[in-house]
Amino acid sequence: MVKRETTLAFFGGVDEIGGNKILLKDSDTKVLLDFGMSFAMKKQFYSPPFLSPRSERSLLELGILPRLDGVYRFDKKPPEVDAVFISHSHLDHSAYLSFINREIPVHCGETTQTILRALTEMRRADLEFDVEGLVFKSFRTGDKVTIDSLEVEPINVDHSVPGAYGFVIYTSNGAVVYTGDFRVHGSKPEMTRDFVDKAKNSDPVAVITEATNLVGASVSSESEVHEKLNSIVGQAEGIVLAEFAYADVDRLNSFFQVAKKCGRCLAVSLKQAYLLNALRTDKKLKVPDLNDESILIFRKSKRRYDKWESQILQQYENKVVDVFEVSKCQCKVVLALSFYDLEELVEIQPEAGSCYVLSASEPFNEEMEIDFEKLMKWLGHYGLPQYHVHVSGHIMPLQLKAILEEINARNIFPVHTENAGLFCKLMRDLKGKVMLTEKEKAYRL
Numbered sequence: 001m002v003k004r005e006t007t008l009a010f011f012g013g014v015d016e017i018g019g020n021k022i023l024l025k026d027s028d029t030k031v032l033l034d035f036g037m038s039f040a041m042k043k044q045f046y047s048p049p050f051l052s053p054r055s056e057r058s059l060l061e062l063g064i065l066p067r068l069d070g071v072y073r074f075d076k077k078p079p080e081v082d083a084v085f086i087s088h089s090h091l092d093h094s095a096y097l098s099f100i101n102r103e104i105p106v107h108c109g110e111t112t113q114t115i116l117r118a119l120t121e122m123r124r125a126d127l128e129f130d131v132e133g134l135v136f137k138s139f140r141t142g143d144k145v146t147i148d149s150l151e152v153e154p155i156n157v158d159h160s161v162p163g164a165y166g167f168v169i170y171t172s173n174g175a176v177v178y179t180g181d182f183r184v185h186g187s188k189p190e191m192t193r194d195f196v197d198k199a200k201n202s203d204p205v206a207v208i209t210e211a212t213n214l215v216g217a218s219v220s221s222e223s224e225v226h227e228k229l230n231s232i233v234g235q236a237e238g239i240v241l242a243e244f245a246y247a248d249v250d251r252l253n254s255f256f257q258v259a260k261k262c263g264r265c266l267a268v269s270l271k272q273a274y275l276l277n278a279l280r281t282d283k284k285l286k287v288p289d290l291n292d293e294s295i296l297i298f299r300k301s302k303r304r305y306d307k308w309e310s311q312i313l314q315q316y317e318n319k320v321v322d323v324f325e326v327s328k329c330q331c332k333v334v335l336a337l338s339f340y341d342l343e344e345l346v347e348i349q350p351e352a353g354s355c356y357v358l359s360a361s362e363p364f365n366e367e368m369e370i371d372f373e374k375l376m377k378w379l380g381h382y383g384l385p386q387y388h389v390h391v392s393g394h395i396m397p398l399q400l401k402a403i404l405e406e407i408n409a410r411n412i413f414p415v416h417t418e419n420a421g422l423f424c425k426l427m428r429d430l431k432g433k434v435m436l437t438e439k440e441k442a443y444r445l
């Protein structure tokens, strides 16, 4: 009998944080693990909104979208890939589903599907993010999905967005483990623990691991973040302005509970409200109820509202507040405010004793530095002190080493990192072979 060949090839997520696109072939069976947007590559060529890709042709031309046969909806070729598995809804793992042939099924967690659909509804016609027409097949931990010769076991992991999964994939040549993005310091470390146990028990031939945090790692936890927020909000006399990733439900829960405890309301953005409304049916997820007395929905000052915005404004009419209302009850509000909402401060006129809490990553590239300087100007103008209270969505370096030692795979492929060389050296005493993952090369297992 001819031996079935298993290969792994990486079309994104190599020498960059995100953009993961991994092709796993097991004889004639082909699956893609994640199909994300490469922010790093896009940034090299484009400067939105005025210099943006016009069509998929530009993205292919520049190598931002890999040249793959039988994958895309635009090349009119019959599908050659049997399925796409999405680890979680962050755009660096999911956005380029936009280009996937609609005949190829997309497997992801139920929560991920809800978030991706909500995101599509919130964005106007967007070349690089549109899940319309995709055939989603959702899974939960405990399910096993069979794709011809492969059996895929998704396992919930802890990350900065709900519904994140790692995978154990049983191939003809042993198990392949894919971590997706994960950590052990969030609100549900036990899920990651369960994933590691299952990965270890599969006696894997390969592990594909994220390795985002290798430099500048800062040790904290979601519970520590909660405590710090409690202390800051408790001391504030005026308004508390808070910036955090809108799909980071753990952080949203932390701000909500802290606001409640301090006798304040959390005023969420329309985008957050739309997502919370969509996630409300997710029984296993704990999210604040938009009807809760400690929740308000903040309506930005603008002339016209999109369909999805009008829907929220109508559905939760008595929860909606504008700048003028917020301005009148500053000591009663924690207001979720992103960088792009800073104009609202002109009407709010923050009182003395107000503050700004950055609860997201510090700037890590040039563009972010420039925006950060602008933020500092605004805060300086209104006399707002800035706090940084955050914990990363990604595992810390030595914890990762211990986990990889435990999983004990024969081959170790780092992805989602700008420090693969450092990773290889750090992991050099592991029993398995540590690879310096190369883009587009097929690795035979």
Ligand SMILES: [Zn+2]
Pocket: 017, 018, 019, 090, 092, 093, 181, 416
């Ligand atoms: Zn990522």
Ligand SMILES: [Zn+2]
Pocket: 088, 090, 159, 181, 393
């Ligand atoms: Zn992520």
